[in-house]
Amino acid sequence: MNRLVWRRWKSRIMVGLMIGAVVVAVAPLLLILGTLVARGAGSINLAFFTQLPVPAGETGGGVAHAIVGTLLMVGVAGLIGLPIGIGAGMFCAEYPKNRLATVARFVADVMNGTPSIVIGVFAWTLIVAKQKHFSGFAGSAALAMIMIPMVMRTTEEMIKLVPHSLREAALALGYARWRTSLSVVVRTCLPGIVTGSLLAIARVAGETAPLLFTALGSQFMSRDLNQPMAALPLTVFTYATGPYDDWHRIAWATALVLIMVVLVLSLLARIATRQRFDVRQ
Amino acid sequence: MTATQADREAAPGTSAPEVALEARAFSFSYGPRQTLFDISIRMQARSVTAIIGPSGCGKSTFLRSVNRMNDLIPGAGYQGEIRVAGMSVFDPSTDLVTLRRQVGMVFQRPNPFPKTIFDNVAYGPRLNALVPRREIPEVVEQCLRQAALWDEVKDRLDQPATGLSGGQQQRLCIARALGNRPEVLLMDEPCSALDPIATQKIEELIFELKQQYTIVIVTHNMQQAARVSNMTGFFDAGRLIEFDATTQIFTAPKHERTEAYITGRFG
Numbered sequence: 001m002n003r004l005v006w007r008r009w010k011s012r013i014m015v016g017l018m019i020g021a022v023v024v025a026v027a028p029l030l031l032i033l034g035t036l037v038a039r040g041a042g043s044i045n046l047a048f049f050t051q052l053p054v055p056a057g058e059t060g061g062g063v064a065h066a067i068v069g070t071l072l073m074v075g076v077a078g079l080i081g082l083p084i085g086i087g088a089g090m091f092c093a094e095y096p097k098n099r100l101a102t103v104a105r106f107v108a109d110v111m112n113g114t115p116s117i118v119i120g121v122f123a124w125t126l127i128v129a130k131q132k133h134f135s136g137f138a139g140s141a142a143l144a145m146i147m148i149p150m151v152m153r154t155t156e157e158m159i160k161l162v163p164h165s166l167r168e169a170a171l172a173l174g175y176a177r178w179r180t181s182l183s184v185v186v187r188t189c190l191p192g193i194v195t196g197s198l199l200a201i202a203r204v205a206g207e208t209a210p211l212l213f214t215a216l217g218s219q220f221m222s223r224d225l226n227q228p229m230a231a232l233p234l235t236v237f238t239y240a241t242g243p244y245d246d247w248h249r250i251a252w253a254t255a256l257v258l259i260m261v262v263l264v265l266s267l268l269a270r271i272a273t274r275q276r277f278d279v280r281q
Numbered sequence: 282m283t284a285t286q287a288d289r290e291a292a293p294g295t296s297a298p299e300v301a302l303e304a305r306a307f308s309f310s311y312g313p314r315q316t317l318f319d320i321s322i323r324m325q326a327r328s329v330t331a332i333i334g335p336s337g338c339g340k341s342t343f344l345r346s347v348n349r350m351n352d353l354i355p356g357a358g359y360q361g362e363i364r365v366a367g368m369s370v371f372d373p374s375t376d377l378v379t380l381r382r383q384v385g386m387v388f389q390r391p392n393p394f395p396k397t398i399f400d401n402v403a404y405g406p407r408l409n410a411l412v413p414r415r416e417i418p419e420v421v422e423q424c425l426r427q428a429a430l431w432d433e434v435k436d437r438l439d440q441p442a443t444g445l446s447g448g449q450q451q452r453l454c455i456a457r458a459l460g461n462r463p464e465v466l467l468m469d470e471p472c473s474a475l476d477p478i479a480t481q482k483i484e485e486l487i488f489e490l491k492q493q494y495t496i497v498i499v500t501h502n503m504q505q506a507a508r509v510s511n512m513t514g515f516f517d518a519g520r521l522i523e524f525d526a527t528t529q530i531f532t533a534p535k536h537e538r539t540e541a542y543i544t545g546r547f548g
Binding site: 171176 | 350355377379386388390392394395405454
């Protein structure tokens with residue numbers, strides 16, 4: 001066979017394989033979304049967002065308590081985890097050879113690979129066992145512990161992507177080092193840091209295991225971080241493992257709401273930090 | 282001594298020409314590797330000094346020592362002294378921010394900030410609070426005019442600087458450096474990433490700017506050195522081999538090594 005024809009065929013086969021890989025990668029995602037919508041959308045109405053659950057056997061009710069609980073706990077976890085994670089990431093990027101940075105990087109990598117249930121148990125020993133009661137705050141702390149290493153590593157990687165020439169330009173203009181870091185380097189890769197933070201938020205919003213030992217879950221509306229608190233993933237867990245068909249429907253619908261909350265959060269942050277300038281030249 | 286000779290030739294009639302930049306027995310090393318040996322050079326105010334020499338001869342290292350950009354490199358060490366704009370560069374009491382404000386730098390590749398054209402030029406004046414805030418637009422216009430860029434960008438100051446062409450970006454970087462009202466402008470191969478037309482524009486600009494600023498330009502292009510500079514220094518293997526009036530260097534160099542380099546026999 002002509003070499004050129006063979007090469008063209010090789011190229012086609014490779015492209016075909018890659019398209020196949022993309023399809024296989026995306027298919028489960030679409031299947032999950034499709035199943036959630038098919039099974040859950042029917043149970044979703046206004047009451048589902050605004051009302052509390054009703055006793056088993058009755059119809060109606062909603063998961064307002066879990067929506068509020070998730071937003072509160074994830075919000076507080078973000079307030080704790082994001083500044084620490086971003087700050088630590090900046091330090092590691094600014095002083096890459098520093099001993100503390102090397103240790104922090106290693107610990108973060110180990111933490112990123114730690115099963116979240118271990119974090120949950122740790123938060124239980126640290127907070128719940130000491131306070132002798134479950135609380136939303138303990139849940140937030142556990143979620144923050146999951147966020148910190150994720151955010152730290154992505155922040156560091158994003159900062160490293162900023163061309164060195166930009167840093168030099170700012171320094172040569174008489175910028176102090178901290179100011180160069182903040183107003184030029186971090187400013188330039190801010191969209192990347194926001195995306196990383198968002199991924200971390202989305203990830204912890206769906207965490208169930210760490211909350212089992214900390215926030216516990218609740219059937220009532222609780223806005224007090226000192227009390228046990230409901231959360232969407234916990235609600236999914238409780239209802240999905242329950243014996244009633246009605247509960248299973250609620251579990252599907254709650255899972256759909258959880259995905260929607262994460263989606264809305266992502267969209268908002270995307271719009272807020274839409275990248276106006278291309279960093280790479 | 283070639284330096285004193287050069288002073289006389291460049292400024293006939295003046296008894297004591299104003300020196301803007303002076304190095305005395307300056308040596309520099311990265312860790313155990315010494316890259317500059319015993320450099321002594323004097324550059325007059327409002328003149329253009331070209332630094333030429335083969336790759337790796339220490340030209341850029343010297344330039345980056347003047348505003349202490351080499352501080353970023355771990356293991357950097359030095360001996361001797363550099364004085365610029367009345368400051369001793371390596372003196373512990375010298376404030377790095379003040380030094381770098383007085384000594385602007387233009388890099389090999391254009392490196393505008395990913396912000397608007399206006400913000401790029403306003404960066405220095407804003408930071409260093411050189412003028413009242415409301416006068417910043419005037420300063421920006423003045424700098425862009427000095428960098429011969431105003432007419433091309435005056436209608437799109439709020440556009441991203443990264444949308445400009447390479448040559449325009451480099452002139453923007455020059456305007457940005459001028460925003461600090463520096464005494465000395467260091468240019469590290471400012472045209473090596475540009476096409477001939479953009480290069481010509483930058484060279485014309487250098488010619489204009491030397492009325493007000495002291496310019497040091499590192500270049501690999503010997504025609505460029507010959508065209509834009511009053512004085513030329515030839516570096517080789519970390520030493521300043523010859524420093525003299527540009528015409529002298531290019532017509533009757535005193536050192537064999539210089540002659541070999543400018544006639545293209547090595548480097």
